[in-house]
Amino acid sequence: xxxxxxxxxxxxxxxxxxxxxxxxxxxxxxxxxxxxxxxxxxxxxxxxxxxxxxxxxxxxxxxxxxxxxxxxxxxxxxxxxxxxxxxxxxxxxxxxxxxxxxxxxxxxxxxxxxxxxxxxxxxxxxxxxxxxxxxxxxxxxxxxxxxxxxxxxxxxxxxxxxxxxxxxxxxxxxxxxxxxxxxxxxxxxxxxxxxxxxxxxxxxxxxxxxxxxxxxxxxxxxxxxx
Numbered sequence: 001x002x003x004x005x006x007x008x009x010x011x012x013x014x015x016x017x018x019x020x021x022x023x024x025x026x027x028x029x030x031x032x033x034x035x036x037x038x039x040x041x042x043x044x045x046x047x048x049x050x051x052x053x054x055x056x057x058x059x060x061x062x063x064x065x066x067x068x069x070x071x072x073x074x075x076x077x078x079x080x081x082x083x084x085x086x087x088x089x090x091x092x093x094x095x096x097x098x099x100x101x102x103x104x105x106x107x108x109x110x111x112x113x114x115x116x117x118x119x120x121x122x123x124x125x126x127x128x129x130x131x132x133x134x135x136x137x138x139x140x141x142x143x144x145x146x147x148x149x150x151x152x153x154x155x156x157x158x159x160x161x162x163x164x165x166x167x168x169x170x171x172x173x174x175x176x177x178x179x180x181x182x183x184x185x186x187x188x189x190x191x192x193x194x195x196x197x198x199x200x201x202x203x204x205x206x207x208x209x210x211x212x213x214x215x216x217x218x219x220x221x222x223x224x225x226x
Contacts, residue, residue, distance in 0.1 A: 002075055002128070002149050002166045004209065005103035006031045006117075006220060007040055009125045014052075014099055017125050018042055018174070024052035031219045033057070034212035035074040041147055043096040043132055044178040053132070055096070055147035060135040061086050067135070070146055076131060078152040078167060078192035082185055087148065090131035091188070093180045097169065098128040098149055102220060104209055107161040115209050116161055117220050118202045120168075129167040129177060129192060150192060157197035168195040 008029035015021045020042065033039060038054045045051045058070025069086075076087045102119030103126075120126055132147040151164045158165045169177055173191050176182055203222040208214045 001105075001162065001164045002103050002151055003035060004212075005033050005100045005128075005149075005166075007033060007099055008101050008217070009099065014040075014125060017171070018050065018097070018099070018127070019171075020050050020052065022049070022051050026052070027054070029217075030215065031217055032209055032212060032215050035071065039098060039147065041096045041098050041130060041132060042127075042178070043094070044180045050097075050174075050178050053096075053145060055098075055132055055145050057148075058146060059086065059090065059131060059133050059148035060144060060146040061089070061133055062135055064135060067137070067144060067146075073148050075151045075164075076148045078150055078189075081131070081150055081192070082189065087131055090133050090148075091185075092183060094132050095177050095180070095188075096130045096132045096147060097174060097178065098130040098147065100126040100128055100166070102126070103166060104205070105158065105162040105165075106210075112207075113210070115205050115207060116202050117205045117209075118158060118165075118200055119220075121199055121201045126166075127169045127171075127174065129169050152192055152194050155194035155197040155200075157200050157202060158194075161202070165194060167192050 011026040039057045041055045059073040060070045081087045106113040129150040150167045154165045209219045
């Protein structure tokens with residue numbers, strides 16, 4: 001499960017990390033993104049060059065009756081993403097990367113749930129494996145682009161808090177994942193594994209992050225001892 005994350009890297013850092021410079025109007029930094037929000041993503045372009053796009057977080061398949069469907073599809077399990085009706089078509093040809101600077105998970109304690117922030121040790125951007133879809137509102141004709149984050153079994157570090165975590169891909173894996181013509185399911189499925197725990201760092205943060213309306217840089221700071 002991944003139900004909250006942050007996107008705050010500067011545009012130039014994202015363009016450099018993903019090797020894409022298309023003049024996209026990047027959104028402001030976000031430190032507490034909740035389901036139903038608009039999220040930044042990178043999808044394969046029609047001419048072979050990836051492009052940035054804004055997605056509604058919560059995938060809405062083209063056949064869904066209404067956009068409420070997205071409330072239950074913020075995550076797709078790596079083990080079943082190729083089979084589930086909600087995700088299998090997107091897995092074949094509408095894959096994307098979702099930039100992130102870290103994600104939150106909660107651990108049950110005697111004093112209640114304690115949130116933790118997990119990010120890469122070198123503080124570079126993460127790239128969550130994701131899927132995107134296009135859905136048209138039958139009443140208004142509005143076209144909604146939406147997406148989901150693929151999650152897998154937690155590695156040894158994250159497992160201390162939660163049993164699932166986002167699939168985090170490395171730059172060498174971006175081309176294969178974003179290529180809409182790549183149909184080799186075993187190869188794609190092989191990318192959906194937990195990242196090496198040695199690449200991550202984790203620390204407790206303020207419980208204010210539990211309220212989606214709280215949105216400021218202090219949310220990612222380590223909780224003061226005592």
